[in-house]
Amino acid sequence: MTRYIVHRLFVAVPVVLGVSLFTFGLVRWIPGDPILVMLGPDAIGADVEGIRRLYGLDRPWPVQYVEWLTNVMRGDLGQSIRTRMPVGQSILQRLPVTIELTILSLLLGLILGIPPAVLAATHRGKVTDAVVGVISLLGISVPGFWLAILLMLLFSLHLRLLPSIGYVPLHENAAGNLRHLLLPALGLALPLGATIMRFMRSSLLEVFGQDYIRTARAKGLTQTKTVLKHALRNALIPVITVIGIQVGRLLGGAVIIEQIFALPGLGRLVFDGISTRDYPVVQGTVLTFTVIFILINLLVDVLYSVIDTRIRLTAR
Template sequence: MSLGWLVRRILLALLAALGVSVLVFTLLRLVPGDVVTQLIGLEGNVSAEQQTEMRRLFGLDQPIWMQFGTWLVALLQGDLGVSLRTDRPVFQDLLLRFPVTLQLTAMALFFAVLVGLPLGVLAALRRGQAADLLSSGFVLIGLAAPEFWLAILMILLFSLNLGWFPPNGYVSPNESVWGNLRSMFLPALALSFSLAAATTRIVRASLLDVLSQDYIRTARAKGLRAGTVVMRHALRNAMIPVVTVIGLQVGNLLGGAVIIEQLFGLPGVGRFALEGINLRDYPVVQGAVLWIAVSFVLVNVIVDVLYSVIDRRVVYS
């Protein structure tokens, strides 16, 4: 893997993230109503002159292309703007909220791999047997069941009935590490179900394909132990499609975090973006979407790099 390829890949990824932001910027302004409309609803009667002055102060009286140009110039200087509701820098709020979303996504990814990888291997090695049928049922439920529905069931069972975990709220690790893990366990578990199911399915399919290859039969004919054949020869070569699926699903985790953070009251980037949408706070929504998009495309770059680490035959130039 050359440095030039990596630089080009990152630049293309950032351009893709910028394209997403342009789309969001445009669509937000096509939605009826704006932050002034929201404020009028809270403050009561406001004259037309006052509304016009408020839109001028917020810069909403300018053409869309001029608003975008102002935002883009500020973005190139590292400024994501200021919230129209709180007057706080959006970048500062994102820095405060991103660790929550990052921890949620990382824990969900850990749970998904912890369950999906061994279950997929077991299903491939026990093809057509009870373990394979049970894993197929898990995959079907995990892919079909909505995350918010699973989250609500978990709250009812583990929080309200059993009292093992808090139903909502967030505890910072600076306050209590154990309290932080308890507050994040259920949200991460609910978010991990679909990825665990997808991982199980792709591991099973990929491993079955590799186990039918000639070099695997040769390794078995040499008298190598079954565990050695599977772990050292088969599983390593079956991991490229698995890494691809996991990398793509990270985007779904970031998207699903919006609903999960709202349900469990977590102060993450997803909930921050949802609040901005409800309040028509354009800088907040634009900054949060750009932040998520950049995170997603950078994950894809990392996945591409992992290809060459897993399989030395993959070379980028």
């Protein structure tokens, strides 16, 4: 297991380097000058050039990239052009918000996805199965930002049950934290739950056709015990892969959701960084997203061997 984890981390290094290089070049191809955004259009040319030299933006791109990458390897993600704060400090301040949002969205997605999938699989070809299929298709098809706005209109403006914007730290008020995160988490969880629903149903139907399920039924086990004790655990293995991939979608969706609900997370940080051409912020935040996604997929692979002890993880 340890050898496999070390191998996967070693293989992830080129991926991180590739993403960092792509992000570095892409943000510089976006029209706009970060120094002019910071100083305004009426800035004097000498001031612009002086600040550009201060941040090293007057150097060739390859030189800038090598210098930035060297600093990253030392744990320094640079300094924000807009706020002049260390990028690493800004990320650490906002990371808990995005982690809370992602975890809550994932939990809601599992709750919304797995029980209906089990219900549909055990009632294959019936009305229940058809209804679950329609709901899952709608959940996948509806755009996340549009769904978030509908949730805001319904639960905040009309029913006045939940706040539409803002954030309360977990350590200050747990109930308030949950109330502020519930709507944005639902906006991310509904499409996720629909995806899990479809994959879980297909996986369960495949498991139901296995010999050990027929043997369990022949021994007199009830449908509930057969599903919970034998089918569900084995059906989860391919679904876990989907969940690991969907976590990347949650992180990407957080960029829009955090902007809509005014949450001070990493998604909003990278959005503001792109809007103001704040190169160090965008590069540092995208790099953080990449590392998180790689670690989550590594965790998913490890969970395979936990759920099914027959699976052995070996480094190739």
